[in-house]
Amino acid sequence: MTTTTGVAAATGAVGSAHTRVEGRDKVTGAARYSGEVPFAGLTHGWLVLSTVARGRILSVEAGPVLAMPGVLTVLHHGNAPHVETDYLGMLGRPNPIVGLFQHDRVPFAGWPVALVVAETSEQAREAAEALVVQYDGEPHDVAFHSGRSDAYTPQDTPMVRAETEKGNLEAQLGSSAVVVDAEYTTPEEHHNPLEPHAATARWDGGRLDVIDSNQGSSWVASELAQLFSLAPASVRVRSEHVGGAFGSKGLSPHQVAAVMATTVLRRPVRVVLTRRQMFSLIGYRSPTAQRIRLGADADGRLRAFDHQAHSLTSSVHEFVESSAVLGRVMYDADAHHTLHRIVRLDVPTPTWMRAPGEAPGSFALESALDELAEKCGIDPIALRVRNEPETGPVSGLPFSSRNLLACFEEGARRFGWADRDPRPGLRREGRWLLGTGTAAATYPSGVGPSTAAVTAEADGTFTVRINAADIGTGARTAMVLVAADALEVGPDRVRVRIADSDLGPAMIAGGSTGTRSWAWAVTLAAKELRERLSPGGGIPPEGITARSNTAGAIGALTEQERHSFGAQFAEVAVDVDTGEVRVRRLLGIYAAGTIVNPLTARSQFIGGMTWGLSMALHEEAIRDLASGGHVGADLAGYHFASNADVPLIEADWVEDPVPGDPVGIKGIGEIGIVGVAAAIANAVWHATGVRHRELPIRPDRVLRAADEARRRATGGARSA
Amino acid sequence: MTPSTSSAITLNINGEKYTLPVDHRTTLLDALRERLDLTGSKKGCDQGQCGACTVLLDGRRAVSCLQLAVAAEGREITTIEGVADGERLHPMQQAFLDLDGFQCGYCTPGQICSAIAVIEEHAAGWPSAATDDVRPEAGVPALDAEEIRERMSGNLCRCGAYVSIVQAIAQAAEAAGTQAKEAAA
Numbered sequence: 001m002t003t004t005t006g007v008a009a010a011t012g013a014v015g016s017a018h019t020r021v022e023g024r025d026k027v028t029g030a031a032r033y034s035g036e037v038p039f040a041g042l043t044h045g046w047l048v049l050s051t052v053a054r055g056r057i058l059s060v061e062a063g064p065v066l067a068m069p070g071v072l073t074v075l076h077h078g079n080a081p082h083v084e085t086d087y088l089g090m091l092g093r094p095n096p097i098v099g100l101f102q103h104d105r106v107p108f109a110g111w112p113v114a115l116v117v118a119e120t121s122e123q124a125r126e127a128a129e130a131l132v133v134q135y136d137g138e139p140h141d142v143a144f145h146s147g148r149s150d151a152y153t154p155q156d157t158p159m160v161r162a163e164t165e166k167g168n169l170e171a172q173l174g175s176s177a178v179v180v181d182a183e184y185t186t187p188e189e190h191h192n193p194l195e196p197h198a199a200t201a202r203w204d205g206g207r208l209d210v211i212d213s214n215q216g217s218s219w220v221a222s223e224l225a226q227l228f229s230l231a232p233a234s235v236r237v238r239s240e241h242v243g244g245a246f247g248s249k250g251l252s253p254h255q256v257a258a259v260m261a262t263t264v265l266r267r268p269v270r271v272v273l274t275r276r277q278m279f280s281l282i283g284y285r286s287p288t289a290q291r292i293r294l295g296a297d298a299d300g301r302l303r304a305f306d307h308q309a310h311s312l313t314s315s316v317h318e319f320v321e322s323s324a325v326l327g328r329v330m331y332d333a334d335a336h337h338t339l340h341r342i343v344r345l346d347v348p349t350p351t352w353m354r355a356p357g358e359a360p361g362s363f364a365l366e367s368a369l370d371e372l373a374e375k376c377g378i379d380p381i382a383l384r385v386r387n388e389p390e391t392g393p394v395s396g397l398p399f400s401s402r403n404l405l406a407c408f409e410e411g412a413r414r415f416g417w418a419d420r421d422p423r424p425g426l427r428r429e430g431r432w433l434l435g436t437g438t439a440a441a442t443y444p445s446g447v448g449p450s451t452a453a454v455t456a457e458a459d460g461t462f463t464v465r466i467n468a469a470d471i472g473t474g475a476r477t478a479m480v481l482v483a484a485d486a487l488e489v490g491p492d493r494v495r496v497r498i499a500d501s502d503l504g505p506a507m508i509a510g511g512s513t514g515t516r517s518w519a520w521a522v523t524l525a526a527k528e529l530r531e532r533l534s535p536g537g538g539i540p541p542e543g544i545t546a547r548s549n550t551a552g553a554i555g556a557l558t559e560q561e562r563h564s565f566g567a568q569f570a571e572v573a574v575d576v577d578t579g580e581v582r583v584r585r586l587l588g589i590y591a592a593g594t595i596v597n598p599l600t601a602r603s604q605f606i607g608g609m610t611w612g613l614s615m616a617l618h619e620e621a622i623r624d625l626a627s628g629g630h631v632g633a634d635l636a637g638y639h640f641a642s643n644a645d646v647p648l649i650e651a652d653w654v655e656d657p658v659p660g661d662p663v664g665i666k667g668i669g670e671i672g673i674v675g676v677a678a679a680i681a682n683a684v685w686h687a688t689g690v691r692h693r694e695l696p697i698r699p700d701r702v703l704r705a706a707d708e709a710r711r712r713a714t715g716g717a718r719s720a
Numbered sequence: 721m722t723p724s725t726s727s728a729i730t731l732n733i734n735g736e737k738y739t740l741p742v743d744h745r746t747t748l749l750d751a752l753r754e755r756l757d758l759t760g761s762k763k764g765c766d767q768g769q770c771g772a773c774t775v776l777l778d779g780r781r782a783v784s785c786l787q788l789a790v791a792a793e794g795r796e797i798t799t800i801e802g803v804a805d806g807e808r809l810h811p812m813q814q815a816f817l818d819l820d821g822f823q824c825g826y827c828t829p830g831q832i833c834s835a836i837a838v839i840e841e842h843a844a845g846w847p848s849a850a851t852d853d854v855r856p857e858a859g860v861p862a863l864d865a866e867e868i869r870e871r872m873s874g875n876l877c878r879c880g881a882y883v884s885i886v887q888a889i890a891q892a893a894e895a896a897g898t899q900a901k902e903a904a905a
Contacts, residue, residue: 019817026825027813027832029760029800036759121754122745194764194772194878195826243762243826244878275765472824472879603820603884610880635769635876644850644873646882648865 013484013491017599021477021496022241022470031241034213035198035272042200043072044121045261045271046128047253048114049280050106053140053628054346057104060114061132070123072265074131076114077101081260087226090219090508091250092157095349096316097281098227100256106135107316108142108347109629110280115257117269140346140628146183146289146310151343160322160340160357164394167335169293172304176295179304180371184292184364184693186677187620189285190638191353193471195243196275197282201258202268208259210237214249215469216508221501223251224259237501245471247352247510248282279633283351284621286311286321290364295333300376300383305333305393307365310341314349318342321350322357326365329442329563332393346628352510354611355670358443359677363615363695366439366678371691379422380438380682381408381567392561400562400661403591404440406654407567411438411589414652415569425689432573432582435687439675441566445516445593445666448507449551452521454483454529455543461493463543464526467506468498468518472607473669474600475514481596482519486526512564512667515596517550520663524548553662562658564592564671568612570679574687576706579699581684583613586649586676591656593666601668605651608672613649614641616677617696729793733758734802742789749773751789752799760800760829764876771875774830775799781837783874800829803836812836812892821888823879831875835889838871839863839896863893 025031050057062074080101085094100112113133118124154162173179199212208230214220217237225235242249254271261269273281288311295304309323324338353359373380385405391398412418420436421427427434453465464483468475476496484491497503507517529546533539569587574580588609595601618639622631632638651672658664681692690705730739731751740755749766752758752775761784764772768786775784776798803810812835815821822828842863847854850870851861861867868886877885 019820022825023817023820023822024809026822026828027800027809027816028804029758029829031825032759033762033826035763036753038757120743121750122743126745192878193826194770194824194876195762196764242824244824246878272763275767275769472822474823599820600823603823603879603881606883607823607880610882614880634767635765640876640878641880641882642873642876643869643882643885646869646880649883 011485011488011490013481014594014596015598018477018481018491018597019599020474021480033195033241033243034200034211034239035270037200037211039200039202039268042268042270043117043119043265044124045115045117045257045269046124047112047257047271047277048116048128048131048133049277050109050111050113052106052135052137053109053142055106055135055137057106057113058134058136065116065127065131068123068127068130070119071127072117072119073261074114074116075101075260075264077104081263083227083256084229085227089223089226094223094251097253097349098251098256100253100260108280108314109627110348112253112281115261117261117265142345142347142623142628143625144287144312144343144345146291148343151310151341154318154320154340154342160320163339164328165337169304169306169335169337172333172335173293173295176303177298178296178372178375180292180294180368180375182292182368182371182693184290184367186288186360186363186695188287188623189353189615189619190279190621191246191248191282191284192278192635192638192640193244193246193248196273196278197249197252197254198270198272199255199258200268200270201262203262203266206234208235210255210259212237212239212255213242214239215245215471215510217469217499217501218467218505219508220251220255224255227256228259235501239469239499242469242471245509246354247356249471252282275635276633279621279630280348283349285353285360286350288321288323288360290323292364292368294368294372296372296376298376300372300378300386302331302333302387304335305331306337308339308341309361312345312347312350313342314347315344317349319350321360323361323364325357326361326442328394329392329561330440331387332389336393347623354608355443355673358670358674359615362439362441362675363677363681366675367681367693370437370678370682370685381412381417384408384440395561397559397561400560401656401658402565403654403656404565404567407565407589407591410654411567411569411587415587417569424686427687431575431577433576433687434571434573435683435685436569436571437679437682437686439568439678439682441568441671441675442563443512443671443674445562445564446511446513447520447554448513448517449549449554450506450517450521451504451547451549452525453545453547454522454525455545456529456533456539457543458539458541461495462487462489464494464496464522465503466496466498466518466522467500467503468514469509470498471509473509473514473604474597475509475518477600478515478596479518479522483522483526486523487530512669512671514667516663516665516667519665520550520553521548524550564590564666564668566590566671566675568675568679570676570683572680572683572687574684574702579702581617581697581702583647583680585647586613588651588672590651590653590668590671592653592668592671593656593658594664595653596665602651604668605672606649608670609649609651609676610641610646611673612676613646613680615673615695616680618645620696727790729790731789731792731797732795733797734799744790746789747785748787748789748792749784752784758799758801762826762829764827771834772827772830774833774875776833776837779840781834800833803832810836811895815888815892819884819888819891821885822881827875827877831877831885834872834875835892838868838889839893865890
């Protein structure tokens with residue numbers, strides 16, 4: 001009675017736990033990251049960043065620095081080679097920050113103004129710190145809030161549709177029995193991968209060879225070729241091991257600086273960003289201010305849905321944090337409106353950061369749903385069941401698969417949700433008030449064209465070549481498993497080569513698209529190879545290679561709503577004396593298509609949930625209005641969750657077949673974070689009876705909110 | 721006479737002696753990574769906040785980015801490259817590998833060096849902020865998840881692998897405890 005479909009059942013490698021194929025190298029220190037590959041004659045570049053938030057460079061006083069020991073050159077706008085930034089790359093126009101040293105304008109604090117190159121890193125660093133740069137400073141404006149009169153609705157792009165609208169919102173709100181109207185804010189957040197961005201560049205026999213830390217070496221190679229007006233084939237980018245990325249590792253000033261300097265000096269140049277420099281050079285998540293209005297019948301059925309999300313961008317480049325996209329997938333209503341607004345400030349350009357849009361958007365939306373459940377007097381999960389749409393609320397398209405309710409059902413059972421008393425502020429354990437909360441999660445399941453090659457070697461093994469990036473996801477291991485099943489051999493007979501632009505173009509590791517995109521290409525090449533291998537036929541010494549390109553197959557995909565879904569559950573304890581919030585447990589249940597490697601997938605889900613916890617309680621970059629720069633731009637000033645902040649977190653998944661889908665894999669990089677901050681905020685409400693609509697939920701906010709709630713309860717006669 | 725800005729020093733690393741001239745500004749971490757090609761110790765922040773550069777100095781954990789190379793002369797330095805027994809992984813390395821106690825792997829050498837020291841510190845009876853009763857007569861507290869989390873909080877992991885890091889350390893600690901008992905018997 002069993003039916004086997006596609007590759008998944010062939011040998012059972014997919015779906016069974018495998019430790020990482022590069023794991024031994026990582027636990028022994030043998031794995032070399034991008035700043036760790038030795039080169040003879042290596043030189044060291046150190047970036048110098050602007051100390052003013054707006055203005056013009058008057059002079060770069062390179063003379064004294066050039067006289068310092070070991071200093072080889074100082075590159076700045078007065079002497080830098082031309083860099084071409086007028087082109088359309090894979091993700092649109094390049095961020096002008098990669099047009100390194102091309103003019104004297106300074107658009108924000110921490111803008112790169114010079115590169116010092118020296119024989120040793122100590123010499124480069126000292127010279128960079130000694131370099132005097134004179135500025136003509138101008139008044140700057142870095143203050144973000146939702147009420148700004150200069151906010152505007154951005155144009156639609158292939159990445160973000162700015163606004164969607166149907167029905168008469170005000171009329172539906174007016175005739176709703178229950179209305180929630182609230183504003184939520186999230187702060188500026190930074191990726192902070194543990195490995196700082198690093199690139200080593202050199203000219204090697206007429207080719208530019210770059211060892212870099214990035215999320216897609218085909219992508220970075222193509223951008224560098226355009227920036228330096230080189231033939232695409234003359235640029236090679238490799239990124240064997242990447243120490244975390246989370247959206248921040250695309251094209252950044254460090255690669256451009258290294259290529260520029262090696263072109264000038266004709267010696268290998270390594271540029272490594274300092275932790276502090278990362279705060280202004282590699283992007284970050286914009287702060288958001290979001291207003292949500294929900295109108296519902298007394299039983300919770302939505303009549304009106306409105307999500308308006310404000311974020312910021314720089315004065316030189318537009319980026320939209322797409323926080324309002326969730327409602328287009330999650331909830332339908334008779335009147336439905338989603339809108340993004342942005343404001344240009346004298347700050348660095350934000351960028352994609354783990355679950356861009358969905359992470360801050362879900363804090364607002366899934367908190368508002370909880371407020372609606374409270375007002376309607378119904379269970380938060382029942383509210384979501386009541387509003388489960390048949391088709392895409394905005395598109396009207398069918399879902400490829402949507403097993404959100406199965407996630408809630410399984411999660412509720414395992415979390416013990418049925419025993420929950422919905423009333424807030426009732427459970428106390430010594431100084432601690434206890435509460436539980438839940439939230440829904442979703443993230444798109446995207447895909448991008450990729451090429452792959454699979455070779456049957458003469459010794460009976462197979463070599464897979466796919467330009468994937470393993471940024472900690474377990475991509476290498478996943479591709480071994482996918483190829484093993486497609487070839488119907490054991491994983492021990494499969495070798496995978498990744499992270500080298502010479503392997504041919506493939507999708508980046510980003511937006512939860514990597515595994516789905518690469519697996520598709522590898523499967524097609526493996527199938528083609530099997531057809532060409534004759535039973536009992538010999539294999540020549542050079543092997544037999546089959547290649548694939550998924551561009552055509554992707555173009556033929558039917559239009560559907562393709563997303564992962566999940567249900568998040570949190571239990572918190574709130575210290576009534578100190579205001580500290582401790583998360584006691586988290587549970588996430590996901591419907592995310594085929595799970596390739598349960599061992600690494602669980603790690604990735606839990607990693608995302610850890611991000612959600614960190615976002616809920618800790619992360620917040622503080623911008624100083626006076627200087628326009630950050631306060632505490634380091635890992636002490638910017639705290640993300642440490643080991644002691646993180647309790648036992650469990651993640652699991654439900655069956656989620658995707659009928660008719662040629663891959664069945666949805667991608668899991670982002671969904672773990674989505675909804676977690678809302679589940680925690682909802683649990684804090686359940687514990688204390690106070691809603692927290694500003695992240696992070698800091699102790700001072702908890703104490704102040706409790707104080708205000710007490711004053712309201714006693715008539716508000718006395719002030720502190 | 722201009723004072724010299726460099727010195728020839730001898731470092732004892734993983735049981736081997738390395739003699740090299742160093743710029744006095746060179747940190748132990750940079751000496752390892754840039755001069756001796758021992759790149760297993762990682763640089764995550766270069767200011768003692770992340771723990772990725774953790775090594776063992778005379779058996780105790782230390783962040784090598786805050787240690788000048790010239791000051792490490794005469795001390796016994798153990799880096800991630802030196803914790804395995806030849807081809808045989810240290811039980812802590814094996815536990816991290818088996819239980820997936822890492823993702824990108826960049827914080828991992830520091831986590832493992834730190835974890836090895838945690839087991840020693842705990843066995844020596846050192847309390848932590850998570851220890852309920854710190855009186856000497858209370859004895860060694862159990863190395864439970866809360867103790868491990870507290871003792872490992874100097875090592876940041878941005879991928880969010882803490883849950884399996886704690887499980888890996890607990891497993892390695894249990895194996896070490898069993899071994900110690902067997903050795904004593």
